[in-house]
Amino acid sequence: MIKRGIHPFRAKEDVVVVYGKGFFHMIIDHKLRVQELAPAIDRLFALSEQKIRNLQASWDPSKGTPVFTVEGRYTTRGWTEWTQGFQYGSIILQFDATGDESLLGLGRRLTLDHMAPHVTHIGVHDHGFNNVSTYGNLWRLALEGRYNASEWEVHLYELALKASAAVQASRWALTHDGTGYIYSFNGPQSLFVDTIRTLRILALGHILGHHLMGEADEKISLLSRLIEHAVNTAKYNVYFGEGRDAYDIRGRVAHEAVFNTNNGQFRCPNSQQGYSPFSTWTRGLAWAITGYAEQLEFLIKVPEADFPRAFPKADVLNLFLRAAKATADFYIEHTAADGIPYWDTGAPGLVHLGDYYEKPADPYNDWEPVDSSAAAIAAQGLLRLGAFLSAQNNAESERYTAAGLTVARTLFQEPYLSTDPEHQGLLLHSVYHRPNGWDHIPSGSRIPHSESSMWGDYHLRELAVYIKRMIEGGSYLAFFGPCFGQSG
Numbered sequence: 001m002i003k004r005g006i007h008p009f010r011a012k013e014d015v016v017v018v019y020g021k022g023f024f025h026m027i028i029d030h031k032l033r034v035q036e037l038a039p040a041i042d043r044l045f046a047l048s049e050q051k052i053r054n055l056q057a058s059w060d061p062s063k064g065t066p067v068f069t070v071e072g073r074y075t076t077r078g079w080t081e082w083t084q085g086f087q088y089g090s091i092i093l094q095f096d097a098t099g100d101e102s103l104l105g106l107g108r109r110l111t112l113d114h115m116a117p118h119v120t121h122i123g124v125h126d127h128g129f130n131n132v133s134t135y136g137n138l139w140r141l142a143l144e145g146r147y148n149a150s151e152w153e154v155h156l157y158e159l160a161l162k163a164s165a166a167v168q169a170s171r172w173a174l175t176h177d178g179t180g181y182i183y184s185f186n187g188p189q190s191l192f193v194d195t196i197r198t199l200r201i202l203a204l205g206h207i208l209g210h211h212l213m214g215e216a217d218e219k220i221s222l223l224s225r226l227i228e229h230a231v232n233t234a235k236y237n238v239y240f241g242e243g244r245d246a247y248d249i250r251g252r253v254a255h256e257a258v259f260n261t262n263n264g265q266f267r268c269p270n271s272q273q274g275y276s277p278f279s280t281w282t283r284g285l286a287w288a289i290t291g292y293a294e295q296l297e298f299l300i301k302v303p304e305a306d307f308p309r310a311f312p313k314a315d316v317l318n319l320f321l322r323a324a325k326a327t328a329d330f331y332i333e334h335t336a337a338d339g340i341p342y343w344d345t346g347a348p349g350l351v352h353l354g355d356y357y358e359k360p361a362d363p364y365n366d367w368e369p370v371d372s373s374a375a376a377i378a379a380q381g382l383l384r385l386g387a388f389l390s391a392q393n394n395a396e397s398e399r400y401t402a403a404g405l406t407v408a409r410t411l412f413q414e415p416y417l418s419t420d421p422e423h424q425g426l427l428l429h430s431v432y433h434r435p436n437g438w439d440h441i442p443s444g445s446r447i448p449h450s451e452s453s454m455w456g457d458y459h460l461r462e463l464a465v466y467i468k469r470m471i472e473g474g475s476y477l478a479f480f481g482p483c484f485g486q487s488g
Contacts (some may be wrong), residue, residue: 025357089133165205181245196291251330279346290381319470336361339407373456
């Protein structure tokens, strides 16, 4: 429960900034029209099918889940099995894009055969990745009428989503003010920025009328936990350059917020996969952009009466919009001219690259790798933020939409799109865990490059499906499907 007298995190309205020529490091093509990307998307999905069938024919599930490539072949990496949903979800997205029913059948079978352990996995914060990408996509497509799903099949997906939502919501730690957060696999002291996009599973559970049941049959609202977690992520992981964050930069993101589990007091920022707590790991930044943009799309359609009394709808939407805009602006200001970021804004070798923000990213440089997977995630967030603002008749929408399309255009072609039929990955130059040294460094190179990741491939496909629907005037791609009508 929330203590009396404690209010949600609130901050002043964003200052309106007039952006002059040269302010952005990323060069946004404001003349780019979405229809111009249609040929690239068709080519992408033709290559994507080859990659999917290659991996499916060669992968031995007993080895675990494919995570990233080494010399073009997918390999596993034991940490948590957070990428299996992306593997099978990619097959389902391929059906979404092409209508190939053989792939739909494959995606359905693999989901039913392999994904059940993820539904009841109590040790991770990844339910919104694994289960929304599989059960959630199949449920959404069924509701959209894209295939003939029986009533019992739809109920099965709904049951999986409800159970997954409750399990995820039960992974709960309290802060000093009585609000809480879903803690990461590091333990109850740890709030990851990544989790902002996995909140989709709690949203689906709420849509389906489910609760987490506690002691003495207490009904715990999934929506309340979603909102509290996202509010605390904005409070402790996203920086606004004011108040407690006055020393820092607006829009910067810390990968991890660390709390004292004895009293719930915030202790410090931290980073697991980034360079430092005081620089920005760009994939974490991308999760924040897309996570907040998606929650805006969802929450604006939720009735005011459903919101917790301590978190009025208008306040929540205002905070989430501020977080989405701050992180989106930071991305645009701290990425290369073509919209592709390096893996961390404070990576020490960047100093050797000269004016690296003023030119296209160089994935083959000798000092620091780019992270194309961060770009694929962020591009979708930029587009969703643009669509949300457009629906509010906000003039800023065009800038974010154009930025998202600019990033997508870069990713949909070489050197990022993998055209080699022998390479199992679709999106090249993805980085997993630079501090742990898990990424493959080719012979003769000093940095990782030319490899793919399962989350990068999935999010490139998801980005392409999103834009394909924009081009064709199809239903808006939202994780909640047509439940609340068309978003944006």
